[in-house]
Structures are given as C-alpha cells and as structure tokens.
Amino acid sequence: NAGVMQNPRHLVRRRGQEARLRCSPMKGHSHVYWYRQLPEEGLKFMVYLQKENIIDESGMPKERFSAEFPKEGPSILRIQQVVRGDSAAYFCASSPPISSSEAFFGQGTRLTVV
Amino acid sequence: GENVEQHPSTLSVQEGDSAVIKCTYSDSASNYFPWYKQELGKGPQLIIDIRSNVGEKKDQRIAVTLNKTAKHFSLHITETQPEDSAVYFCAATLYGNNRLAFGKGNQVVVIP
Numbered sequence: 001n002a003g004v005m006q007n008p009r010h011l012v013r014r015r016g017q018e019a020r021l022r023c024s025p026m027k028g029h030s031h032v033y034w035y036r037q038l039p040e041e042g043l044k045f046m047v048y049l050q051k052e053n054i055i056d057e058s059g060m061p062k063e064r065f066s067a068e069f070p071k072e073g074p075s076i077l078r079i080q081q082v083v084r085g086d087s088a089a090y091f092c093a094s095s096p097p098i099s100s101s102e103a104f105f106g107q108g109t110r111l112t113v114v
Numbered sequence: 115g116e117n118v119e120q121h122p123s124t125l126s127v128q129e130g131d132s133a134v135i136k137c138t139y140s141d142s143a144s145n146y147f148p149w150y151k152q153e154l155g156k157g158p159q160l161i162i163d164i165r166s167n168v169g170e171k172k173d174q175r176i177a178v179t180l181n182k183t184a185k186h187f188s189l190h191i192t193e194t195q196p197e198d199s200a201v202y203f204c205a206a207t208l209y210g211n212n213r214l215a216f217g218k219g220n221q222v223v224v225i226p
Contacts, residue, residue: 042216105157
C-alpha cells in the first residue's frame with residue numbers, strides 16, 4: 001500500500017510562471033490537505049479537500065493560489081504568477097473517509113522561484 | 115485560531131539518555147494531539163498521537179502525556195539512539211478536523 005505520493009519532488013520556476021503540484025492520496029483515503037513549510041518553520045495549513053469539493057480553504061492566499069481534487073486523478077495545488085516568496089516546501093496529507101484525525105504526509109514538493 | 119508553542123527549540127542529548135519536548139496549546143476545545151518526526155528532506159511522519167480522553171499513551175520507546183487543565187502535552191523518548199535525531203513537531207486540532215495547527219518544531223540531536 002503506497003503512501004501519499006507527491007510530484008514533482010523539486011520544482012524550479014521563474015517569477016511569473018505557473019507551478020502545478022500534484023498529490024495522490026493513500027489508497028482508500030478521500031480527504032486531502034495541503035500545507036506549506038518555510039525554512040525552520042512549522043507547517044501552515046492551506047486547504048482541505050474531498051473529492052470534487054473544497055471543504056476549508058481558510059489558509060489559502062486570496063490570489064494566485066487554487067486547489068482541486070477531481071473525481072479522477074490527483075489533487076492539484078496551482079500557483080499562478082509565482083513570486084520569490086512562494087519558495088517553500090509544500091506538503092500534502094491524506095486521511096480516510098471515516099471520521100479520523102490521523103493524517104499521513106507525502107514527501108513534499110520543494111518549490112524554488114528564481 | 116489555535117496557537118501551538120514548542121519548547122525547547124533545540125535539544126541535544128547523549129545516546130541512551132531521555133529526551134522530553136513540551137508543547138502548549140491555546141484552544142481548550144482541541145482534543146487531538148499528534149506528534150510528527152521529520153528528517154532532512156523528507157515529509158513529516160506520524161509517530162504517536164493522543165486524544166483528550168486519556169492522559170498518557172506509550173509505544174515502545176516513545177510516550178506522550180497530556181495535561182488538559184494546563185493545556186500542555188509532552189513527548190518523551192527514552193533510550194535515545196542516533197536515528198532519533200530529527201525535527202519533531204507537535205500539533206493540535208479538533209478530532210475529525212484535520213486542520214492541524216503545528217508548533218515550530220524541535221531539533222533533537224542525539225550525540226553518540
């Protein structure tokens with residue numbers, strides 16, 4: 001049973017380009033969460049999604065950031081017109097559909113904006 | 115929103131000694147407290163968790179204690195080994211709501 005899979009592991013983008021980060025949850029998990037981690041900081045909640053629904057996006061910046069979790073395929077975190085301040089590690093976590101708080105994380109995507 | 119504080123920020127221990135990391139939280143409604151271990155370049159790994167209906171939980175060399183009155187919880191690692199060296203994060207949330215609020219992490223260094 002594979003864990004949470006994120007790709008790419010490393011992503012370099014020039015300022016103004018778009019970044020797309022993908023997350024495939026663990027088998028049987030239908031809840032996905034995205035977190036951002038700055039160097040030597042804890043993880044900050046961004047968004048919580050279920051299939052085809054955004055449940056809580058209170059941690060998402062109002063502009064340039066969006067997330068989706070379609071019926072088929074991975075969850076996508078999309079950052080448009082990236083700026084240097086977007087450079088961070090972005091982690092995805094998943095949990096099962098039954099009520100549970102056990103969240104399992106992927107290995108992350110390290111975004112560098114140059 | 116929930117605010118989680120961790121102390122100390124860095125902890126060095128001799129191999130074989132015990133390590134204790136403490137966290138405090140602000141929201142008295144929080145009832146689920148996981149601990150994650152993060153090694154360099156990797157994602158956080160859930161190592162132990164506790165819910166507010168118990169005061170202590172143990173799994174081999176690691177244990178977590180919870181004091182709901184004081185709103186703090188602690189991670190205890192006994193008989194530390196070099197592979198325990200990592201950053202440890204505590205978190206708090208409402209059970210069933212995975213919007214985890216994380217502390218800033220503790221760097222634990224086990225000296226051989």
